[in-house]
Amino acid sequence: MRILSHLFENNKRWAASIHEKDPTFFERLSQQQNPEYLWIGCSDSRVPANQIVGLLPGDIFVHRNVANLVVYDDLNCQSVLQYGVEALKVRHIIVCGHYGCGGVQAALSPTSLGRLDNWLRYIKDVHSLHRGYLNALQDPVEIHNALCELNIIEQARNVCQNKIVEDAWAREQAIDVHAWIYSIQDGILRDLGFTVTSRSEVQPLYTQAIESFIKKPPHR
Numbered sequence: 001m002r003i004l005s006h007l008f009e010n011n012k013r014w015a016a017s018i019h020e021k022d023p024t025f026f027e028r029l030s031q032q033q034n035p036e037y038l039w040i041g042c043s044d045s046r047v048p049a050n051q052i053v054g055l056l057p058g059d060i061f062v063h064r065n066v067a068n069l070v071v072y073d074d075l076n077c078q079s080v081l082q083y084g085v086e087a088l089k090v091r092h093i094i095v096c097g098h099y100g101c102g103g104v105q106a107a108l109s110p111t112s113l114g115r116l117d118n119w120l121r122y123i124k125d126v127h128s129l130h131r132g133y134l135n136a137l138q139d140p141v142e143i144h145n146a147l148c149e150l151n152i153i154e155q156a157r158n159v160c161q162n163k164i165v166e167d168a169w170a171r172e173q174a175i176d177v178h179a180w181i182y183s184i185q186d187g188i189l190r191d192l193g194f195t196v197t198s199r200s201e202v203q204p205l206y207t208q209a210i211e212s213f214i215k216k217p218p219h220r
C-alpha cells in the first residue's frame, strides 16, 4: 500500500475534475507560467493563497513563511521576489497576513521558542516601532489584532523599499504593492489601505496608512 494513499487518491480526483472542466488546462500550463500576482503570505495551513481568492494553479506565484515577513537577508524571500518581478513580471505583489497569527502571538509572548526566536525578532521590531500606540491598548485580543495589521503594513513597506522593486519602478515596470489581512473566523479578506504604485508614493502613503490606522483601527 502506498504511504498517504488518500492524498494520491485526492490528487487523481482533483486532476480529473480540472481536466473535465478544461481538457487542455494542464497542457497549456505545462508550456509556461504567467501569473499576474505574487503572494507573500503566512505559512499557516488555514490561509491557502489560491483558494481564498478563488484562483487556479498558474495564477499566483507564492511565497509563504511564518508571519509573512519580508526580510532583506532572507535568500528565499528575496529570490522569490526577484524571480517574480524580473522574470515573471507580476503586476501585483500582495502581502497578506491574518488575524490569529501564531507567529505574531509568539512574538508577544515572553516564552522562548528556541531558533524561532530569531525569526520572531522581526515582529518584535514592528512592536517596538509602534509601541506608543500598542502599549496604550488594554485588551490582549486588540493588541494581537493591531500587531497583525501593523506587521503586514511594515512588510508591505519592506517590499516597496526593496531594491528589486525600486529598480522595477525606476524602469517604469508597473507593479502595485498591496497590504491585506485575512480573517480565519469568517474567511473574509480586507484591504489595509496601503496600496503603492510608485517609489514616490511609499513614504506619504505609509504615513497616511499609519495615521489613519491610529485614528481608526481597521479591526474595530
Ligand SMILES: [Zn+2]
Residues within 6 Å of the ligand: 042, 043, 044, 066, 067, 068, 098, 100, 101, 102, 103, 104
Ligand atoms: Zn500566521
